[in-house]
Amino acid sequence: MSAFAEFDKERQAVDKLLQQGYGIVNIKEDLDGAEVTFIRSGSDGDPVKLLLLTADARKHVTTAVFAGIRPAAPVEASI
Amino acid sequence: MADLRIDLAGIQSPNPFWLASAPPTNTGYQVQRAFEAGWGGAVWKTLGDPIINTSSRFAAVHFNGQRVAGFNNIELITDRPLEVNLKEIYETKKKFPGHAVIASLMVEPKREKWHEIVKRVEDVGVDGLELNFGCPHGMAERGMGAASGQQPDLVQAQTTWVKEVATTPVIVKLTPNITDITVVARHAAKGGADAISLINTINSLAGVDIHSWNTIPHVGGQGAHGGYCGPAVKPIALSMVAECARDRGVGIPISGIGGISTWQDVVEFMLMGATGIQVCTAVMHHGFRIVEEMIDGLNNYLDDKGLASVTELIGKSVPKYSNWGDLDLNYKVVARINEDNCINCNKCHIACEDASHQCIDMLTNADGKAVLQVREEDCVGCNLCSIVCPADGAIDMIALDSGAAPMTWNQRQQVISTLNGSYSEAEVV
Incomplete structure (x- = not known):
């Protein structure tokens, strides 16, 4: 698979969650890549986690946050 | 003067x-x-x-x-x-x-x-x-x-x-x-x-x-x-x-x-x-x-x-010289091969295959002529092909509009730090 195809697969997964109303609330980076936690705004559902491996996807997800796709508000109901 | x-x-x-x-x-x-x-x-x-x-x-x-x-x-x-x-x-x-x-x-x-x-x-x-x-x-x-x-x-x-x-x-x-x-x-x-x-x-x-x-x-x-x-x-x-x-x-x-x-x-x-x-x-x-x-x-x-x-x-x-951490990660250039000037020496292909990101294909065009073509989506803009190319004007590095806002490594790390600081697993468990 080309590098772009690997990235594109991960980007689509990220974008799909964002389109479904999920927000990015946490990015944990380590030796294996970036584990991104998504939560649907206003929802008390379980967070969704994606492990992003490609550099471009890891850049894409932070660019999305940086550009103003704000993280979902903390889910107070579940605290 | x-x-x-x-x-x-x-x-x-x-x-x-x-x-x-x-x-x-x-x-x-x-x-x-x-x-x-x-x-x-x-x-x-x-x-x-x-x-x-x-x-x-x-x-x-x-x-x-x-x-x-x-x-x-x-x-x-x-x-x-x-x-x-x-x-x-x-x-x-x-x-x-x-x-x-x-x-x-x-x-x-x-x-x-x-x-x-x-x-x-x-x-x-x-x-x-x-x-x-x-x-x-x-x-x-x-x-x-x-x-x-x-x-x-x-x-x-x-x-x-x-x-x-x-x-x-x-x-x-x-x-x-x-x-x-x-x-x-x-x-x-x-x-x-x-x-x-x-x-x-x-x-x-x-x-x-x-x-x-x-x-x-x-x-x-x-x-x-x-x-x-x-x-x-x-x-x-x-x-x-x-x-x-x-x-x-x-x-x-x-x-x-x-x-x-x-x-x-x-x-x-x-x-x-x-x-x-x-x-x-x-x-x-x-x-x-x-x-x-x-x-x-x-x-x-x-x-x-x-x-x-x-x-x-x-x-x-x-002022144009700064730290790596202040460079825009969303700036993107790609290689583009000009067939009119390319001498088909294949040095770019070899360099890309062996030392970079394997994104220059050796193809044959409709006239049966061998051509080299960059898969721009896979090109990381490393410049290596244009550096090794011996023919003037055969490879240009073209800046593309990625559509993304400029973001440096330092800004990225700040964004992650801020994001993670406002969230913890405990909040959603």
Whole structure:
């Protein structure tokens, strides 16, 4: 698979969650890549986690946050 | 025609072209001929207690047909008595009052030694002093040159001692043989230096003769490390000049040195913060008259740019030089191959396959002709294909609009830190 195809697969997964109303609330980076936690705004559902491996996807997800796709508000109901 | 005059920390010069302290400035005869050829200033070969040199002193590195890509020397400072040099400096200054004559100095790191030589040299009318804290060989073994220059506190102390008695501007010449040249530059400034010059030569061994197993050069079968200079060191010098220029703790004018061979090199050093430049190796290779071409080239360039004075170049590129962490991660360039100019040598394909990201395909077009094509979506914009390409205009690096807002690594890390700080697993469990 080309590098772009690997990235594109991960980007689509990220974008799909964002389109479904999920927000990015946490990015944990380590030796294996970036584990991104998504939560649907206003929802008390379980967070969704994606492990992003490609550099471009890891850049894409932070660019999305940086550009103003704000993280979902903390889910107070579940605290 | 633009005004080429410069003023380096109070030292006036008819143009920015100075000879560096080195074999071309060993005598009054040489310096006067250099001035006649057009050089605006000269830093006299370093004065100090006269030394004894070895025979067999220079060596060069030739690379793929390019003579003297790099130059190595194990020659020391002047081997002539101070009084002889001073007489010639006086005569030279008398004949060329409008030219800059700077005395390079090196003595033991003792206050009285510095006071003595500064007073004697200034008595003959030099325009400035350059303290040689950079020479990496021979003198360093005696505690001078680079040995002094590698100790920031000693640089500061010696600069202070010189400034106690100096009446002319003091330039501190820095060694590149150190982890962070800005540390020494800051200490020179703290010591009261009026300017810094850099770089001196880099520790080097030009080569080993694989037949005799002798070093190159060797002195009766024995070798020692020398100082490396010439075109090969220019990127190192330019980087160090830029680092000093952007360091607010340095904050004093810079005389740029290191592999400068053409007027274009001069422009680059001045754009990166040098007020003037010094040349040695190019003169050792081609003679004093290379300055004619440098003057013409610089004049034409300034005219083309509509600049009235060469001083308008100083430091203009410094704001464009920053830390890696401040570069835009969303800036994107890709390679594009121009079939009209491509000679199908396949070097780009090989380079990309073996050393980069495997994104140049070898295809056959509708006419049955072999073509090379970049898969732009996989291209990371490393530039390697355009670097190895031997055909002018065959590969262009094209900037693409990624559609994403500029974002640096530092900004990215801040975003992640802020994001994670406002969230914890506990909040959603």
